[in-house]
Amino acid sequence: MQRKTATTARDVSGQAKPPLLELAGVTVRLNGAEVLRDVSLRASDRRIAIVGRNGSGKTTLARVIAGLQPVDAGTATIGGSDMARDRKAALRAVGILFQNPDHQIIFPTVEEEISFGLLQLGQGRDAAREATREILARFGKSHWAEAATHALSQGQKQLVCLMSVLAMRPALIVLDEPYSGLDIPTRMQLMRHVDGVDATVVQITHDPASVRHYDRVVWIDEGRVRQDGPAAEVLAAFEQQMTAWGGADDLSDLAG
Numbered sequence: 001m002q003r004k005t006a007t008t009a010r011d012v013s014g015q016a017k018p019p020l021l022e023l024a025g026v027t028v029r030l031n032g033a034e035v036l037r038d039v040s041l042r043a044s045d046r047r048i049a050i051v052g053r054n055g056s057g058k059t060t061l062a063r064v065i066a067g068l069q070p071v072d073a074g075t076a077t078i079g080g081s082d083m084a085r086d087r088k089a090a091l092r093a094v095g096i097l098f099q100n101p102d103h104q105i106i107f108p109t110v111e112e113e114i115s116f117g118l119l120q121l122g123q124g125r126d127a128a129r130e131a132t133r134e135i136l137a138r139f140g141k142s143h144w145a146e147a148a149t150h151a152l153s154q155g156q157k158q159l160v161c162l163m164s165v166l167a168m169r170p171a172l173i174v175l176d177e178p179y180s181g182l183d184i185p186t187r188m189q190l191m192r193h194v195d196g197v198d199a200t201v202v203q204i205t206h207d208p209a210s211v212r213h214y215d216r217v218v219w220i221d222e223g224r225v226r227q228d229g230p231a232a233e234v235l236a237a238f239e240q241q242m243t244a245w246g247g248a249d250d251l252s253d254l255a256g
């Protein structure tokens, strides 16, 4: 197993800055099974991908990073705030985009959907409305403000979810397989939007091609970090192993 040695970022005064994301010895048990085991990750890289087989624990890890999944052991620190101790501050620092936008969208119109997160952050109605209009304009979708969310296509809904997350200006965005089920042009367009965002991105994917340009790839296997390092190195090892397993007919090792 290989672990990346994180370089310590420093602020203007030369003080060492805490990494944006720090997991230390994180273990999560669900229904008695250890789904994550002693996962440690210090990350200040701008683009991080998480790969692994079905059932290896990727979504659970994404939920831990997004503050949606309490840990049974270890600590999760986002933007210098410990999830367990200052959950509110940690949650401000992170936004999550799920695979299925229907699990995320709850409001009847696009404007209400995007504004909701901003109101939750404590913004007043006028400020939230203005920020919503601003993000719609940035994506060339001002005409969507009054659109019914249920009438949008999957790709359009996914873009609404991305705009909702970006409007909240999180320092870290977690994307859990955001492009599955989208056609090639929609996927390419959304990927371009994601590539252009200022925030740090942690993306879970089954598609190595979509993250070859990332700074770092973490391979999760049976709830543990199997390999962590530069994209080219980790993806080559990952693809080799996946192809070897794929060549066998035995599904008995599929996690779960």
Ligand SMILES: Nc1ncnc2c1ncn2[C@@H]1O[C@H](COP(=O)(O)OP(=O)(O)OP(=O)(O)O)[C@@H](O)[C@H]1O
Pocket: 030, 031, 035, 052, 053, 054, 055, 056, 057, 058, 059, 060, 061, 255, 256
């Ligand atoms: N709510 C739950 N209760 C019990 N077990 C769960 C729960 N959610 C997930 N698991 C189990 O935890 C393991 C990891 O699941 P997880 O969804 O994190 O995997 P994944 O790597 O994202 O998989 P996939 O690539 O198939 O989406 C699986 O064995 C799964 O069955």
